[in-house]
Amino acid sequence: MHNFWTACGHQHLTRNARGWMSPTPDYWRLWLQRPEMALVPESCKEEIRLHQALLDNPLMQVAPAQLQAFKDDDARENYELFLRFRSDVESAGSLESAYMAWQHSGNIQLPPLFIDVVVQAIVCNVLADEQDAWVWRAAELLFRRQRITIEGGRVLSGDSDTLDTLQATGGLGEMGRLLMEGGAPLKAVDVKVLHPDNAERYLAQREGLGRYAFLLDMTHELQNQLPHGLILSMVNARSGLKALSVVLGRWVQHFLGVAVSIEPVQKVDDPAWRWHVGLDATATALLNDLYQGTELSTQRQQQLISLFKLRFDNPQDMRADVQGKPVYLGLAMNEQGLLKLKPQNLLLNLPLAREV
Template identity: 55%
Template sequence: MQKFWPSHSFTQLYPGLERNARGWLMPGLDYWRYFLAMPELAPVEQSCPSELALHAALLEQPLRAVKPERLLKVQDPDARGSYKTFLRFRDQLLAAGTLEAWYLGLFPRSGSVRIDIAPLFIDLVLAAITRNVLDDSQDAFELRAAEMLFRSQRISTQDSQVLSGDALTLDMLSETGGVGDIGRFLAEAGAPMASVQMQVLSDDNAAEYWASSQGQRFLLDLKHEINNDLSHGLVLTLTRARSGLKSLAQVLQKWLLHMLGITVSIRPLQKIDDASWRWHVGLDVQSTALLNDLYEGQEIEPARLQRLISLFKLDFADPREMRADVAGKPVYLGLMMDGQGLLRLKPQNLLINLPLLSVQ
């Protein structure tokens, strides 16, 4: 695999993953051993003998069956719960065979979604799949956009730009100045702190993204292209260099090809001007609700509409893969922040809600 995202916690899990013929990720024994070394499962000084013995046994044989009565012998209820969750995740993933198949199983296209796995495991699997999807990418803008699939973003406007920043990183910098507990201590004491600058990703600093262990300190510009209407019906499009929206669209195209085996084209859109609008998918909770209301012709408050970051137009390369009643029609996508400027993109929405005739 290409070397990027070195600071992400799931990077340590990669030595335990292999690809099958389809390119999907299969967990090996070392994959489970890395999980067992994580703070949520690693023994501590207060661990009881039963917990220590269980941990050692699973390190030796990660696929070992663990009977309920053995779990009951673990005295600490938090540790017992962590092992129970881990074992349920392990058994589900082994039954699915690959990370991708397990993730698809979490979000079935038919029936209600029922999640009984801790978000930590889902986030790690989603991050690893996204990493797998982008393995051959040589584009820092595409990689930064891909982080949006599994890391919450804070959106701000600055100098005519719409900037997307990693929410956890921005919150940490705001609280500590980027120097951890020392920064928090200085902030509480009212002492001045050296600021750690966030950079807007550009062609000039793209090489730093690859080299940096703190890729989350790069902001992505999500500003639209600028259209200038000229006389005689001509439109001049001034393309913004390295549009983050275009990069996100490319990531979503690769995501759907990898997960569902379908080829689509996705391009950013400023408005929906389609009298035969038939289908839409929100990429997050906020845009889902907004698109539903717009489709139904409801009046939208200007303040709410201003939180819409972008629309997208998705077209299937082969309309025969679509439901017959919408075959050949575009699918409109939305991307929107909440009232606090937070964006939580949900890539599973595309897997669940596209008008597919069947899933390959």
């Protein structure tokens, strides 16, 4: 999977003794080529000079006066953010160490884009030997906002930015946008649900609009209407929730060094419910209310995508007061049908016996 998701720069990282990812000079060169940092025709001489110097020596020290000489305020701010980001990662020694430091600080002074690109590169490390398309597609939830739709009883997750772009351009980029603004009819873009018939095509996609144009079926249980009014319920063998459980389990193992098993569940029927973690802001609020016994409105109930049960393989890794008990996880969309998973919640809020 070395050529998968190359835009995040994972191919320019090296593993340290702990198995965490440390940057090489080429990693920083790739950042300098991103749209936020790349030169444009309007770039002033001072920006051009500094950009070339950083390409030659990505770890060079930059004096404040060099940035003050920029004529464009936005360009100056982008460089300040990049240099802060570079300093944080180099000081921490790895992307994982920097990510944990940001989360523990509670005051992240970097744009969400920076954090999402870091998470994407870390996911590539976590899934380095994975060949399952569903696991890779589920992993997108850790760093890409999703739009959830329900069609025919199926819960489908699509990349929000990609769907919005396709809707605005008909899949033809800026030309498509202009044509649509001019009233020209465009052929609808065919967005596919990930399926055994197209799984290889998903894995073969490189960068570009098609990279995130596959929907993930998050339906855990399928129901078939049988004669005489009977309903047959079956677990979806290719549920995106099962694939997401795999990703989250490996995420915890990679960062915290503890083995856990995670499985989707339909409800929490546990009188001894002791611990829960919301995987996003909406789910956190929902689980808190459920734990307190607050009755949820029908609308809020419909926002809940799934519950999960997490168990520690070794109960000794848990705090003594909850040892051996399951941890319940929740995943939910907001009122607009959007889901932004927060993978850091699993790293900061599990009942560990020791600090990590």
